[in-house]
Amino acid sequence: MKIKVCVNGQWYEKFIDIRISLLEFLRNELNLTGAKECCLVGECGACAVLVDGVNVNSCIYLAAWADGKNITTIEGIEKNGKLSDIQESFIKNGAVQCGFCTPGLIISSTALLNKKSNLTKFEIRRGISGNLCRCTGYQKIINAISEVDKNKCNKNEQ
């Protein structure tokens, strides 16, 4: 099957095997290995990407479904070689340890921050509840997201 898909701002037209997931398409066909392969059943969130701005697990998303859609992976989050606010905040707050969950968490945080601002701790916890991390214990991740959210709100007020 032939699909036409926009990944990180660039259009691709590719013949794909109908059996592959979006994750396999991104990693094997486009060499975008930022989205991680982990549980493969949609439980850990390491493979999260944005499809038309919506956060999904690419491991349980057929590549065929991506036809005509806009995909953003972790590689597309930085702009012109500059890390996004949330990426900077993760580094600053020590929210990255082994780093395996990080791409998925950055994607989920981005989706969350795009959707809403002035987030409560509960909303942040809920927003990243589809992503598992085994090293940081989440607090630093929550701090990192909270910081970006607060800075954004302050900027808007000024």
Next chain:
Amino acid sequence: MYQLKSYTETNSIYQASEILINNENAMIIAGGTDVLVKMRDLKKSYIDKDLVGITRIKELNEIYKDKEENIIIGSCVNFTKLEENEIILKNIPILAKSSSLVGGPQIRNMGTIGGNICNGVTSAESASVLFALNAKLEIENINRKKIIPIENFYIDHAKVLLKQGDILSKIIINKKDYEGFKGVYFKFAPRNAMDIATIGVSVMLKEKNNKIEDIRLAYGVAGPIPLRAKNTEKLSINLELNEKNIDIICDNVLKETNTRNSWRASKAYRDNLIKVFTKRAILNLIGVDYEN
């Protein structure tokens, strides 16, 4: 790589139904959060299938009120949309609430209400709520359209009333089934996300002068299929809403539920949860803060 034979994207119910009728091996896939997981597990009836995608069918993605103010929900509406939709939030917040408790954000972005019901599992978040709402289901195939009550849809664990070629297109909630009611859904699960319910309790209540005018008690994981405690509902009508009566109702519910032991929870624990959460739900609906 998934072990599937073919995939066809359809853009009308007719087209999807036609494929299903002509091919015994064809199977519908909506959000995929269940089908793809089972396929990955190599579950026998889920591999080497000819999958038929239906999520791009426009009419299956709509939520609206018809002329009689019945609420119509397309079967491919996902949980995020249900959680945020104005019509749902305003008229049946109980469904928005239960939708918000499904899986995590990524699952809610993909999983559909129709898929959730068609699985036929008792723990489905939307199922017990739709039982409490007296939902009707519209099932279509190339020859006919029929509307059945959700209670008739469930036959047995993971078995629903769909023949090859049938597609669940709409979920209908009549005005008389939500107007004037207040509803609450409680899910009991060990964690706050990515969890399957140990018990799900949906209560819809209509009260007048502190008396029960109408009540609907629906349960998930209280039997092989979602169920209503109809005898208890009948005996509750016109009862005064005081703690003694509420306790009677809660005790009575257990005569109609059929819980079991599993690795998630024991029967005794589940029975206790049913009682506690039914009480909590009713008190919550009459404005009493209850913690026990």
